[in-house]
Amino acid sequence: MTGWIAFGVLSAVLVTSALAVVTGKDLVRSVLYLAITLITTAVVYAGLEADFLAAVQVLLYTGGIITLMLFAVMLTQRLSGARIEHRSDGFARAGGAALGVLFLLGAGIFQRWSQPETVIEMTADSQALGALFLTDLMLPFELLSILLLAAMVGAIALARRKDP
Amino acid sequence: MSPALLAAGTVPLHGPGLSAWMLLAAVLFCIGLYGVLSRRNLLGILLSVELMANAVNINLVSYARFSGDLTTQAFTLFSVALTVAEVVVGLAIVILVYRRFKGVEADNVDLLKG
Numbered sequence: 001m002t003g004w005i006a007f008g009v010l011s012a013v014l015v016t017s018a019l020a021v022v023t024g025k026d027l028v029r030s031v032l033y034l035a036i037t038l039i040t041t042a043v044v045y046a047g048l049e050a051d052f053l054a055a056v057q058v059l060l061y062t063g064g065i066i067t068l069m070l071f072a073v074m075l076t077q078r079l080s081g082a083r084i085e086h087r088s089d090g091f092a093r094a095g096g097a098a099l100g101v102l103f104l105l106g107a108g109i110f111q112r113w114s115q116p117e118t119v120i121e122m123t124a125d126s127q128a129l130g131a132l133f134l135t136d137l138m139l140p141f142e143l144l145s146i147l148l149l150a151a152m153v154g155a156i157a158l159a160r161r162k163d164p
Numbered sequence: 165m166s167p168a169l170l171a172a173g174t175v176p177l178h179g180p181g182l183s184a185w186m187l188l189a190a191v192l193f194c195i196g197l198y199g200v201l202s203r204r205n206l207l208g209i210l211l212s213v214e215l216m217a218n219a220v221n222i223n224l225v226s227y228a229r230f231s232g233d234l235t236t237q238a239f240t241l242f243s244v245a246l247t248v249a250e251v252v253v254g255l256a257i258v259i260l261v262y263r264r265f266k267g268v269e270a271d272n273v274d275l276l277k278g
Contacts, residue, residue: 001179002179003179003180004179004180007179007180007184007185007188011188011191014188014192015188015191015192015195018192018195018196018215019195021195021199021211021212021215022195022196022198022199022202022203022208022211022212022215027205027207027208030208030211031211034211034214034215037192037215037218038214038218041218041221041222044222044225045225048185048225048226048228048229049229050225050228050229050237050240052237052241053225053237053240053241053244056241056244057244060244060248061214061218061244064248065214065247065248065251068251068252068255069207069210069211069251069255071255072207072255072258072259073207075259075262076207076258076259076262076268089202089204090201090202091202093201094197094198094200094201094202095198095202097197097198097201098194098195098197098198098201099194101193101194101197102190102191102194105186105190105193105194106187106190109183109186109187109190110183112182112183113183117177117181117182117183117230118177119177119181119229119230120230120231120232121232122229122232125234128234129234129237129238129241132234132235132238133238133241136235137235137238140242144242144245144246147245147246147249148245148248148249150249151248151249151250151252151253152252154253154256155252155253155255155256156256158253158256158257158259158260159255159256159259159260161263
């Protein structure tokens, strides 16, 4: 029962803040609501026995991405002092498409809803996760570092002011 | 379900199961989809893409929990790193668009229009 209460509270916070991200008028506020969504997601991860992922979520998303986003907002709006607004349109089309996808996903999920659920005994094990990365998943892990390097070089090359 | 019918290592569940988490992730994904389609500001679109990626990660982590397989968690970590790379390049493109078009409205970016 406590599990359902925690689930209800977490989903309420997640859905409310996500809706605030996509419907808000103020861009800076949207970014801050996204921070709430991402931190709540870290709580969800901790509840699902993924402690390391929860830490990564807080460090990378809220520490890295939100800061970057705020930087980009400030850079592109030149700190005009006025409220930074971003408008949306095509509510009907966008809402229709989103509801359609939700209906399809929901239909699939409700098919398995009535099946009895079991859960496997599991405790958060960051040590085993680390061992996995250095044994079975060695190659993808190293490829990932190349990808991150490429993304970094690409971002610098794109955003650099071209000198004559 | 009586304990005798359960596979080794599994226990009956009292609380939200995989379906509930999947439904939550689906709702978050669709909110993100709505944002991508309705926002006109490139940064707003990027924020909504973040929401969608986050929903996918919640889905993956709940699968990891209910299958008891750590590899799925490792997969989520890859997905997180890919998202970070995507955001970095995306923001660089946003800054480039701002410099070229003096604004970040997606409708103004029409260089490839014939």
